[in-house]
Amino acid sequence: MSLYSSVDIWVEYLIRFSHLVAGIAWIGSSFYFMWLDSAFVPPETPRRNVDGELFMVHGGFYYQVEKKKIYPGELPKVLHWFKWEATLTVMTGYLLLIYLYYLKGASLLINSSNPTTSLTQLEAIATSLGLIISGWLIYDSIWKYIQSKFINILLSAGLLFGFIMINLHFFSSRGAFIQTGAMLGTMMLLNVWVRILPGQKKMVFDASEGRVPDYSFSVKAKTRSVHNTYFTFPVLFIMLSNHYPALYNHVYNWQILIVLLISGAMVRHAMVTKNSKERWTLLPASLGLLALIYITANQPIADRGSSSSDLVTYSQIHPIVQARCLACHGVHPTDDIFTEPPKGLILETEEQMLKVIPQLYQQVVVAKTMPLINKTKITDEERAILASWISQHQVGQ
Ligand code: HEC
Known part of the structure; x- marks a missing residue:
């Protein structure tokens, strides 16, 4: 392995590690406060300003926590705030986004399967940032200016689904998933x-200052804090999904994403609700998961069309090549051994593929030596689709 690729791996590893640890701290404290909120009971003998209290034992000591309002003259000298966990998580997340998706020609981010929407590196970065910023502005305005909770929820859901489709239009499917998570x-x-x-x-x-605080601020802050609670599982799912090409490259990838986002939020609802009757949300969440298992079991990564005699198009094989070949034959290979594309062979675009049809025919259809030692675990179905496409062009030559 060259020095460059070794450094490259360690930089990525360290950023990812920091992101993970900060995320655990953030979600850990958020889970902890949610749990505290659900476990408080009113004190046995009522005390002024104390809404609830609870006792815990941990590491050999007892901890007593009170949930209270603060009035003038009662402000403690040291007050702990919880904001750096979230900030560090998102900052390291941006570092990872920049390192993996914005640098290196943005090759992981750009949707190269559709030449008409294929962006340059700068365009891809600008689009990504532009969408992140407009996503926040629209979401924030909805909840700031519109009073009806029902309309807000509808608009927010529409906004989310709209952005998922826009992301999938401009970016590679993997890039679109991570972009949605970043938003x-x-x-x-x-x-x-x-x-x-x-x-x-x-x-x-x-x-x-000796004034009685306006507690309506707590109510507003609480709404956004509740949103964050519901975002937690969907965001975690998206982050993990980037390690599963079979999900983000699936022909039903946006449906998979949406079902997982909704199910994640429903599981979270069952966790935070105090009303046990509302835990019915676990049922649709489980059904959603079962449906996903069924869908992914019955569909190959790429859609083969209605019958096997149909012509296979490039857009059908592109996700397969992306998932099974580009680790070595990409402009910037991610394989641990081949840090330069072997024999200089790059298979990122249709043109590049068409130039080497005879070699592809030999390696993939006849000898089946590619992917090398099947390191990228191509399935028989995918090989068959790829082979049909190659054969179509082999015959035509
Ligand atoms: C793990 C790395 C790896 C993966 C994954 C991989 N290849 Fe290769 N590929 C190689 C290496 C190494 C060579 C050079 C072999 C040699 O020197 O004979 C090669 C050579 C080739 C060649 C021959 C080029 C020539 O000029 O003779 C073709 C065609 C090819 N690969 C296509 C593919 C296709 C298509 C896929 C995906 C289905 C794929 N490869 C996946 C490592 C890989």
Whole structure:
């Protein structure tokens, strides 16, 4: 392995590690506060300003926590805030987005299967950032200016689905999944900094100035905090999905994404609700998961069309080549051994494939030596689709 690729792997590894650890801290504290909220009971003998209390044992000591409102003159000297977990998670997430998707020619981000929408590196980065920013602005305005919760939920769902389709249009399927995750993660962080913290700061400031704080700020902050709760599982799913080409490259990839986002939010609802009757959401969430298992079991990564005699198109084989060949035959191979494309053979575009049809025919159809030692685990079905496409062009030559 060359020094460059070794450094490359370690840089990626360290950013990913930091992102993971910060994310665990963020989600861990968010789970913990959700749990605290569900476990508080009113004190046996009522105390002023105390809404609830609970006792815990951990590491050999007892901990007593009170949930209370603060009034003038009661502000403690040291007050712990929870904001760096979220900030570090999103910052390391952006580092990873930049390192993996924006640098290196943005080759992981660009949708090269559709030449008409294929962006340059700069265009891809600008589109990605533009979508992230407009996503926040629209989402924030919906919840700031429109009063009806029902309409807000409808609009937010429409917004999310719209952005998923836009992302899939401009970006590679893997890029589109991560872009959707980056958009949600950004909304979560900005919820913390722009909507939750300023409200809390105002309350603390009021109390320190001897005024009775306006607790309507807590209610507004709580709404955004609840949103973040529902975003948690969908975002985690998206982050993990990037390691499963069979999901993001699937012909039903956007449906898979949407079912998983909804199911994730429903599981989260069952976890945070205090009303056990509302745990019915676990049922549709499980049905969604079962449906996904069924769909992915019965469909190859690429759609083969209605019958096997149909002509196979490039857009059908592109996800297969992406998943099974580009680890070695990409402009920037990700394979651990082949850090340069073997024999200089690059298979990123249709043109590049068409130039080497005889070699492809030999390696994939006749000898089946590619993918090398089947390192990328091509399935028989996928090989058959790829072979049909190659044969179509082999005959035509
Ligand atoms: C794990 C790495 C790896 C993967 C994955 C891989 N290849 Fe290769 N490929 C190689 C290597 C190494 C060679 C050179 C073999 C040699 O020197 O004979 C090669 C050579 C080839 C050649 C012959 C080029 C020539 O000029 O003779 C073709 C065609 C080819 N690969 C196509 C594919 C296709 C199509 C896929 C995906 C279905 C694929 N490869 C996946 C490593 C890989």
